[in-house]
Amino acid sequence: MIEELYSIERQAMGNSPVHKTDARIKIIIAFAVIIAMVAYPYKPDVIIPGALFFIFFASLWLISKLSITAYLKRVLLILPFGFFIIFFQIFFENRHYDTFTSVLDLPLNIHIYAESVEFASILFVKFMICISFIILLSSTTTMQDMLTGARRLGLPSEFALIIGLMIRYLFVFADIFGKVKNVFETRCFNSFDRSLPYKYRLRTLAYAVGTLFLRSYEQGERTYTSMLCRGYSKDSFVHVGKKKLKNSELCFLIFSLGIIILIPVLSYLIF
Secondary structure: OOHHHHHHHHHOEEEEEHHHHHHHHHHHHHHHHHHHHHHHHHHHHHHHHHHHHHHHHHHHHOOOOOOOOHHHHHHHEEEEEEHHHHHHHOOOOOOOOOOOOOEEOOOOEEEEEEEHHHHHHHHHHHHHHHHHHHHHHHOOOHHHHHHHHHHHOOOOOHHHHHHHHHHHHHHHHHHHHHHHHHHHHHHHOOOOOOOOHHHHOOOOOOOHHHHHHHHHHHHHHHHHHHHHHHOOOOOOOOOOOOOOOHHHHHHHHHHHHHHHHHHHHHHHHHH
């Protein structure tokens, strides 16, 4: 997963119209879609705005000239974190329904309800649309551009400074992880090699993890000392200059927000 960090940043440095769009536009669009999907009532017809939003996302993804494989890989990486929460909904009664129909009775007095399965499917649609636009944002905007765009949108300087330091430290951690991994490969060590004793593999991995965090801590201390030597203090803030949006970007933002508002409103009124 750490190797994906560099892959995401390389893809975010593309040259498509979506990549070139100001980060503020993409952040607003992503948050607007997430708010629209979360605010939509928990009804089976959520599939209609979900499908329309996905068409909107797919159009932007195609314009960004990114591969479908990259999107599927990101979804598979994120899906387990939300899938289990969604999956376990089928075993519980929730407040969105008054009556419950058991479709399968399991031992230990566990039941699977038809209404809960429907609720889980609604959650899945909402989840997929939200993470799709987050993937689009992260795949077409570098971390630094996102931080700059958020700062221009009003993110407090203290938060911008903390997030900026976190981004830098994240790549430091990734570099050290790459060095440790290269050391293992040079010595032909494979943690999945069953010919090696289990305790030996476990002990070696434990030492590696400890070394990884110690080196990261030491590098972080050196980085912090360098920052102090360059004038960093509690009163230091990330300075971000003002930047006006282009007319084309404003038109795209207005058009996108219009679509994001109309899709759930019309879906709710019609269906």
